[in-house]
Amino acid sequence: xxxxxxxxxxxxxxxxxxxxxxxxxxxxxxxxxxxxxxxxxxxxxxxxxxxxxxxxxxxxxxxxxxxxxxxxxxxxxxxxxxxxxxxxxxxxxxxxxxxxxxxxxxx
Numbered sequence: 225x226x227x228x229x230x231x232x233x234x235x236x237x238x239x240x241x242x243x244x245x246x247x248x249x250x251x252x253x254x255x256x257x258x259x260x261x262x263x264x265x266x267x268x269x270x271x272x273x274x275x276x277x278x279x280x281x282x283x284x285x286x287x288x289x290x291x292x293x294x295x296x297x298x299x300x301x302x303x304x305x306x307x308x309x310x311x312x313x314x315x316x317x318x319x320x321x322x323x324x325x326x327x328x329x330x331x
């Protein structure tokens with residue numbers, strides 16, 4: 225299973241992404257943050273992608289097809305977060321084995 229690279233998410237902060245729900249509905253979002261997390265050990269990396277939803281849109285936890293501005297797409301579990309400024313947010317957390325090309329991406 226592929227996940228977006230942390231460096232790619234950081235570079236895409238502020239850009240539009242599309243979340244496709246299990247019923248095929250599409251929601252345009254904006255990536256607002258890609259913070260590092262705490263991995264369970266040195267062989268893993270952990271980071272997340274935080275998406276701001278449009279005004280009045282509220283989504284429940286689900287597996288969404290998340291498509292980046294350049295067309296890359298991933299099926300990721302995203303969970304609601306506390307709203308900021310009245311806008312709902314979703315976060316997808318990546319926790320995976322560190323690979324040679326991922327070294328330094330989670331920090």
